[in-house]
Amino acid sequence: MAQTVFHSAGTRGAASHGWLETFHTFSFAKYYNPERMNFGALRVLNDDDIAGGRGFGEHPHDNMEIITIPFEGALKHEDSMGNEAVVQAGEIQVMSAGTGIYHKEFNANPDQRVKLLQIWLFPNKRNVTPRYDQQAFDLDAHTNELVQILSPDENDAGVWIHQDAWFNLGKFDQEKEFSYQLKGKGNGVYVFVLKGTATAAGQDLQERDAVGVWDTESFNIKTAPGTQILLMEVPMSI
Template identity: 65%
Template sequence: MAQTVLHKANTRGVADHGWLKSYQSFSFAGYYNPERIHFGALRVLNDDIVTGGMGFGEHPHDNMEIISIPLEGELQHKDSMGNVATIKAGEIQVMSAGTGIYHSEYNPDANHPAKFLQIWLFPNQRNVTPRYDQIVLDQTQSKNEFVQILSPNADDAGVWIYQNAWFNLATFEAGHSKAYPMHGKGNGLYVFVLEGELEVEGQKLETRDGFGVWDTDSVNIKAIGEAKFLLMEVPMEF
């Protein structure tokens, strides 16, 4: 029988630094919940809002796969590998921190906030050579489909990382349902609702709710109203 865990939006950790407001699905920095350390290889899921003209100063990472998905606005990125780039809504950025990197992120628009998901996954290889990539997501995909944006495979759709994980974005019309098939035995699926309402394996979810499912081969997802959501399939043991 499938195992599940529900994380309602209003139970997340909240950090308000003035220039940054961060809603944290898992323990992070000053937010600690021993029952919410990670979901399998998914270590961090932060829903961040960066005030216009502000940002994260240079800081280090190592041995972590770091994915940024802008939802609104844009961020300027600089890192110790020499990359200087701007990421915006409709794109995805990935860094394999490996042996160690430094980077900074800054909202260049003084008048509008930048909203993005910051996601960390434990890697399946340690101390790799650090790497950076970003791509523009395919906006031509039709509704009611799972659109892959990340995988373990460099020649597959989306970006790739050092972990047997698959991410999909989807927008479902009201009433549409579809089963998500797991890629690997022992994987779990974490569903994060960006907008709208879903029913996942009989559980009703609302905007910014998170729901994890594992010990199953597929997960049934139905939109109650039009809904946009992110699916993160990750190994539960790693």
């Protein structure tokens, strides 16, 4: 029988820095909850709202897969690998930090906020050569179905990472019910509602609520009109 854990939006850690409004699903920075350290390989899920022209100065990372998904506005990125890029809403960015990188990221627009998710996953290979990639996706062209935006296979749809993980985004303008089939044995799925309402594995979810599901091969999802969801399938053993 499937096991689940429910995380309501209001139980997330919150921080307000003036230029940054952020919510932490898992322990991060000054938010520490020993019962909310990770969901399998999913270590960080930060919901950030960054003021115009502001951002994070140069800082290091290593041995982490770092995924950024803007939903409003644009994020400017620069790193020690020589990459300079702007990541827009409708795109996904990935960095494999591996042996170590430095990067900085800030709002590309001076007068518009950028709203994004930053997600960290533990890798399945340590000390890899650092790498960077970004790709666009089109939810509007695939309304009422899931769109794969990340996988472990560089020849598959979306960006790829050093982990047996699959991410899917879905935008629904009508009531829809479907079954999600897990791709990896021993994996679980963290279902995060970006907008609207949904029911996943029997758990009713409001905006920014989440449910983790594991010990199952599949589970049902039902969405309401106006719903947008992110499904993150990750290994439960790390």
